[in-house]
Amino acid sequence: MYEIEDKKDVEVIVHCRTGERSVDAVKILDEYGFKNPKNLLGGINQWAREIDREMKEY
Secondary structure: OHHHHHHOOOEEEEOOOOOOHHHHHHHHHHHOOOOEEEEOOOHHHHHHHHOOOOOOOO
């Protein structure tokens, strides 16, 4: 957590493969006082399907 302690006041986007585990991470960041944590809905796989089609899903 200490590596991002200085990011408490800015938007922090959390992601995982499918967007499910990162929901929990956003809740933890909220508990630690982060003001604007966001979850990447659908995770990296959805990003690869809809935004960056050259990126491989995993």
